[in-house]
Amino acid sequence: MPQKHPTPLIDELEKGAFPSFVKEIKRAAESSNVQDNNYAQDLLGQLELSYKEKKTHWKHGGIVGVRGYGSGVIGRYSDIPDQFPGVAHFHTIRVNQPGGFFYTTEALREICDIWDKYGSGLTNMHGSTGDIILLGTKTDNLEPVFAELSSRGWDLGGSGSAVRTPSCCVGPARCEWACYDTLELTYQITQRFQDELHRPMFPYKFKFKMAGCAVDCIASIARADMSIIGTWKGNIQIDQDEVRNYAKNGMDIQAEIVDMCPTGCMSWDGNELKINDEDCNRCMHCIAKMTKALRQGEEKGATILLGSKAPIVTGALMSWVIVPFIKLEPPYEELFDLVERIWEFWDEHGKNRERVGELIERMGFPVFLKETGIEPHPAMVKEPRRDPFFFWSEEDVEK
Amino acid sequence: MSELPQRQTDIGPPHYSKFLPPVIKENYGKWRYHEILSAGVMVHVAESGAKVWTVRVASPRLVSTDFIRDICEIADKYCDGHLRFTTRHNVEFLVSDESKVDPLVNELKEKGYMIGGIGDRISNVVHTQGWVHCHSAATDASGLVKVMMDELHEYFTEKELPAKVRLAVACCVNMCGAVHCSDIALVGVHKTPPRIEHDKVKNLCEIPSTVASCPTSAISPDPAKKSVKIKIEKCMYCGNCYSVCPAMPISDPKNDGVAIVVGGKVSNLRSNPKFSKLAVPWLPNNPPRWPEVVENVKKILNAYIEGAKKHERLGEWVERIGWEKFFKVTGLPFQLQHIDDFTFARETWRMAATFKW
Ligand code: HEM
Ligand code: HEM
Ligand code: HEM
Ligand code: HEM
Ligand code: HEM
Ligand code: SF4
Ligand code: SF4
Ligand code: SF4
Ligand code: SF4
Numbered sequence: 161m162p163q164k165h166p167t168p169l170i171d172e173l174e175k176g177a178f179p180s181f182v183k184e185i186k187r188a189a190e191s192s193n194v195q196d197n198n199y200a201q202d203l204l205g206q207l208e209l210s211y212k213e214k215k216t217h218w219k220h221g222g223i224v225g226v227r228g229y230g231s232g233v234i235g236r237y238s239d240i241p242d243q244f245p246g247v248a249h250f251h252t253i254r255v256n257q258p259g260g261f262f263y264t265t266e267a268l269r270e271i272c273d274i275w276d277k278y279g280s281g282l283t284n285m286h287g288s289t290g291d292i293i294l295l296g297t298k299t300d301n302l303e304p305v306f307a308e309l310s311s312r313g314w315d316l317g318g319s320g321s322a323v324r325t326p327s328c329c330v331g332p333a334r335c336e337w338a339c340y341d342t343l344e345l346t347y348q349i350t351q352r353f354q355d356e357l358h359r360p361m362f363p364y365k366f367k368f369k370m371a372g373c374a375v376d377c378i379a380s381i382a383r384a385d386m387s388i389i390g391t392w393k394g395n396i397q398i399d400q401d402e403v404r405n406y407a408k409n410g411m412d413i414q415a416e417i418v419d420m421c422p423t424g425c426m427s428w429d430g431n432e433l434k435i436n437d438e439d440c441n442r443c444m445h446c447i448a449k450m451t452k453a454l455r456q457g458e459e460k461g462a463t464i465l466l467g468s469k470a471p472i473v474t475g476a477l478m479s480w481v482i483v484p485f486i487k488l489e490p491p492y493e494e495l496f497d498l499v500e501r502i503w504e505f506w507d508e509h510g511k512n513r514e515r516v517g518e519l520i521e522r523m524g525f526p527v528f529l530k531e532t533g534i535e536p537h538p539a540m541v542k543e544p545r546r547d548p549f550f551f552w553s554e555e556d557v558e559k
Numbered sequence: 560m561s562e563l564p565q566r567q568t569d570i571g572p573p574h575y576s577k578f579l580p581p582v583i584k585e586n587y588g589k590w591r592y593h594e595i596l597s598a599g600v601m602v603h604v605a606e607s608g609a610k611v612w613t614v615r616v617a618s619p620r621l622v623s624t625d626f627i628r629d630i631c632e633i634a635d636k637y638c639d640g641h642l643r644f645t646t647r648h649n650v651e652f653l654v655s656d657e658s659k660v661d662p663l664v665n666e667l668k669e670k671g672y673m674i675g676g677i678g679d680r681i682s683n684v685v686h687t688q689g690w691v692h693c694h695s696a697a698t699d700a701s702g703l704v705k706v707m708m709d710e711l712h713e714y715f716t717e718k719e720l721p722a723k724v725r726l727a728v729a730c731c732v733n734m735c736g737a738v739h740c741s742d743i744a745l746v747g748v749h750k751t752p753p754r755i756e757h758d759k760v761k762n763l764c765e766i767p768s769t770v771a772s773c774p775t776s777a778i779s780p781d782p783a784k785k786s787v788k789i790k791i792e793k794c795m796y797c798g799n800c801y802s803v804c805p806a807m808p809i810s811d812p813k814n815d816g817v818a819i820v821v822g823g824k825v826s827n828l829r830s831n832p833k834f835s836k837l838a839v840p841w842l843p844n845n846p847p848r849w850p851e852v853v854e855n856v857k858k859i860l861n862a863y864i865e866g867a868k869k870h871e872r873l874g875e876w877v878e879r880i881g882w883e884k885f886f887k888v889t890g891l892p893f894q895l896q897h898i899d900d901f902t903f904a905r906e907t908w909r910m911a912a913t914f915k916w
Pocket of ligand 6: 198311329331335336338339371372373374375376378517
C-alpha cells in the first residue's frame with residue numbers, strides 16, 4: 161500500500177546513522193505480510209500530527225482485555241478517530257517473554273505470523289518491563305490473538321495493579337558472574353504467581369527482577385519492588401599469574417583496581433595481589449575488570465532488596481536490603497514464603513496505588529520487619545538512627 | 560470464529576531451555592571468563608574450554624515483523640536458528656564456531672546494521688512509548704532516542720569512554736524504565752497545571768480518587784460544580800491526576816518540554832547505586848530533531864570525557880569534583896529549580912561549610 165498521509169516532519173527521522181523507528185513503521189505500513197496496513201498507515205499520520213502540534217493524540221482509556229484476565233492488554237484509542245480510523249483502536253498486547261530473551265527463529269516467526277494476521281505488524285522488542293510488546297490492534301482481535309498465542313504455548317504478561325512480568329539478566333546462560341540461576345528462578349516465580357499476574361488484586365503493581373550479581377544488568381535495584389541480586393560468602397579467588405598478565409598487558413593495577421576499591425581492602429606490590437576479604441563489600445569492581453584473574457567466593461546466593469519505584473507519587477526510592485543472604489535453589493519455598501508474608505502486610509495496610517516501598521516508609525521499616533517476622537540485621541541500614549525517638553512495645557517494658 | 564485453536568490460560572511463558580543454543584545449554588552456569596574483542600564482539604569461555612562469540616547490533620526497539628524476519632534469516636544462516644535480545648533492546652547473534660564470526664560481522668555491516676554497544680561505550684537507549692502510544696506523553700521518546708544517537712553513534716560503534724554511559728528517555732515524569740538511575744537521561748516535563756473540564760469530570764472521574772491522586776494535596780473537591788479545584792501554587796505538574804481523571808488534560812504544547820537528569824547508576828561497582836540529579840530543568844520541545852536537547856547532552860558528555868578518570872561513571876566523576884564544579888565545567892546555568900523542595904529535600908542541602916569556588 162502506498163503511503164496514505166504525507167509525513168514531512170517524521171521523514172526527517174529516517175535520516176541519520178542510528179536505526180530508524182520511522183522506517184520500521186513505514187515497513188509495516190507497506191508490507192505485504194501485514195494483512196491490514198491501515199494501522200501503521202494511520203499511525204504515521206497521527207504521529208506526524210503529534211510532531212506538528214507537539215502533543216499526544218492518544219486517549220487515556222477503556223478497560224479491554226481477554227476473557228478471564230484482568231491484565232496483559234493496554235487499551236489505547238485515538239482522540240481523532242475520524243481522521244485516523246486505522247488507529248481508532250490501537251491496543252497493546254503484552255506477551256510474557258522467555259527468560260534471558262533467548263529465542264529460536266521458528267518461535268519468533270510464529271509470533272510474527274500471528275501478529276501480521278491480527279495486528280499492526282509493529283512490536284517492541286522488548287517493553288521496558290521485559291514483555292514482547294505487540295503494538296496496536298482492535299478489540300475484536302484480542303481473543304483471536306490470545307487463542308493463537310496460547311495454543312502455541314505463549315501467555316500474556318502483567319499490567320495494572322498486578323504482579324508484572326518478572327524478568328532477569330542473561331545470568332548463567334552466558335555470564336560467569338551469575339551467583340544463582342536467574343532464568344530458572346524467574347520462570348518459577350512467573351509460574352507460581354500466574355493468578356496474581358493475570359488478575360490484578362493488589363493495591364498497585366508489584367515487580368520482580370532477578371540480577372545474578374551486583375553489576376545488576378537488569379537494573380533491578382531501581383525498577384523492581386523486589387530486587388534479587390546475586391552475591392557470595394567466602395574469599396575472592398585469585399589467580400596470581402593472571403593478575404600479573406593483566407599488569408604485563410598494561411593494566412595499572414594500583415590505580416585501576418586497588419585505588420578504586422571502595423573499601424580499601426586490596427594491596428598490590430607489583431607481584432602479588434592481596435585482598436582482605438573481611439572488609440570487601442562485594443561491589444564487583446575488581447572482578448569485573450579482571451575477569452580472568454578474579455572469581456567470586458564459593459558460597460553463592462543472593463541478597464533480597466525491597467521497595468524501588470520511580471519518583472511518582474512521593475519521590476523515587478531504590479530498593480533496600482531486607483534479607484542479607486539467601487540460598488536460592490529449587491524449589492525456592494523460603495523465598496515464596498517471604499513473598500507471601502510481604503503481600504499479606506501490603507494487603508492489610510496498603511492504600512490504593514501505594515507501592516510496597518511507600519507503605520513501609522509510611523508505617524515504618526521496624527513495623528514491617530515485626531509484622532513479617534524478619535529479624536533486624538545491621539546490613540539493612542547504612543547507619544543506625546540519629547534521633548532518640550524510638551518506640552518500644554508492650555512486651556519490652558516491665559509492668 | 561470456530562476455526563480458532565483452543566485457548567489456554569495461566570500457562571506462563573515457554574521454558575527458556577527450549578530456546579537456548581546448544582553451546583549455551585552445554586555450558587550453562589559453567590562460564591569462566593569473557594573478553595571484549597571489539598565494540599560489538601565479545602567471547603565467553605567456559606570451564607570446558609568451549610567458546611561462544613556474541614555479536615551485538617542496535618535496534619530501534621520499535622520494530623516491524625519484517626525486521627524480525629530479517630534478523631531471523633541471519634540467525635538461521637550463522638547461528639543455527641538462535642538469537643537473543645538484551646535488556647537494552649539490542650539484538651545478539653551467538654556463534655560457537657569462530658570461523659563464522661567475521662562473515663557474520665561482514666554481512667551485518669553490508670546490510671547496514673549498527674554493530675557495537677559492548678564495553679565502556681554507550682549502549683542502546685532504554686526508553687518509553689511517547690507519542691507513538693501513550694496518553695500522558697509530554698514529548699516523544701523514540702524521536703529523542705533517534706536524534707541523540709544519530710549524534711552519538713560513534714560511542715556505540717567504536718570510541719571508548721572512561722566507563723559505560725547509560726542513556727534513557729522517558730516521555731513523562733512517570734518515568735517508565737530506569738530513567739531515574741541513568742548516567743544521562745531525558746524526561747518529558749510539563750510546566751503548567753492541568754486544566755479542569757468541569758462538565759466532563761462528573762462522567763469520567765471519581766472525585767475522591769482524583770483528590771487522593773495528587774502527591775502534593777493540591778486538589779480538593781468543588782461541591783458547587785460537582786467537580787474539583789486545584790490550588791495552583793501547590794501543583795508540580797506531575798500529571799498524576801490526569802492518569803486518574805481524563806477530564807484534567809495537562810498537555811500544553813507551548814510549555815511542555817524536556818529536562819535532563821544526570822549521574823545515576825544502578826550497578827554496585829565501586830560506589831553505591833545512585834539516583835540521577837537535575838542538570839537542565841527545561842528545554843523546548845522542538846521536534847523533529849530537538850537541537851537544543853542534543854546540544855546540551857553533548858555538552859555534558861564532553862565535560863565528562865574531559866574530566867573523568869578511567870572507570871569512573873558520570874555520577875562518580877561529579878561526586879569527586881562536586882556538583883558546584885559540575886555546573887562550572889559544563890557551563891550549565893544553576894537555577895532555583897535545581898534546589899530540591901520535594902520529599903527528600905533536606906538530605907540534599909549543603910550542611911557544611913566546605914565547597915569549591
Ligand atoms: C480511579 C480511577 C483510576 C485510577 C486510580 C487509575 C490508575 C491507573 C494507573 C495507576 C495506571 C498505570 C497502570 C500501569 O502502569 O499499568 C493506569 C493505567 C491505565 N488506565 Fe487508569 N486509572 C483510573 C481510571 C481510569 C479510567 C476511567 C480509564 C478509562 C476510561 C482508565 C484507563 C487506563 C488504561 C487504559 C491504562 C493503561 C492500562 C495499563 O497500563 O494496564 N483508567 N490507570
Ligand atoms: C501514575 C502513574 C503511572 C501511570 C498512570 C502509568 C501509565 C502507564 C501506561 C498507560 C503505560 C502504557 C504505555 C503504552 O504502552 O501506551 C505504562 C507503561 C509502563 N509503565 Fe507506567 N505508569 C505509571 C507509573 C509508572 C511507574 C512509577 C513505573 C516504574 C517505576 C512505570 C513503569 C512502566 C513501564 C516499565 C511501562 C512499560 C513501558 C514500555 O515498555 O514502553 N509506570 N505506564
Ligand atoms: C566492567 C563492567 C561490566 C561488564 C564486564 C559488563 C558486562 C556485561 C555483559 C557481559 C552484558 C551482557 C549481558 C546481557 O547480554 O544481558 C552486559 C549487559 C548489560 N550491562 Fe553490563 N557490564 C558491566 C558493567 C555494567 C554497569 C556498570 C551497568 C549499569 C549500571 C551495566 C548495565 C548493563 C545493562 C543494562 C546490560 C543489558 C544489556 C545491554 O545493555 O545491551 N553493566 N553487561
Ligand atoms: C551526645 C551528644 C552531644 C555531645 C557529646 C555534645 C558535645 C558538645 C561539645 C563538646 C560542645 C563544645 C562545647 C564548648 O566547648 O563550647 C558542644 C557545643 C554545642 N552543642 Fe553539643 N553535644 C551533643 C549534643 C548536642 C545536641 C543534641 C545539640 C542540639 C540540639 C547540641 C548543641 C550544641 C550547641 C548549640 C553547642 C554550642 C554551644 C555553645 O558554645 O554555646 N549538642 N557540644
Ligand atoms: C525532645 C527532646 C529533648 C528535650 C525536650 C530536651 C530538653 C533539654 C533541656 C530542657 C535542656 C536544658 C537546656 C538548658 O540547659 O537550658 C537540654 C540540654 C541538653 N540536651 Fe536536650 N532535650 C532533648 C533532646 C536531646 C537529645 C536528643 C540530645 C542528644 C542527643 C540532647 C542533648 C542535650 C545536651 C548535650 C544538653 C546540654 C546542653 C548544654 O550544655 O547546654 N537533648 N535538653
Ligand atoms: S547482573 Fe551480573 S550475573 Fe547478571 S548478566 Fe549482569 S554481570 Fe552477569
Ligand atoms: S569486590 Fe569491590 S570491595 Fe571487594 S575487593 Fe573487589 S573492589 Fe574491593
Ligand atoms: S513515561 Fe509516561 S508518557 Fe511515557 S510511556 Fe510511561 S506513562 Fe506513558
Ligand atoms: S498535576 Fe500533579 S501536582 Fe498538579 S494537581 Fe495534578 S496530581 Fe496534583
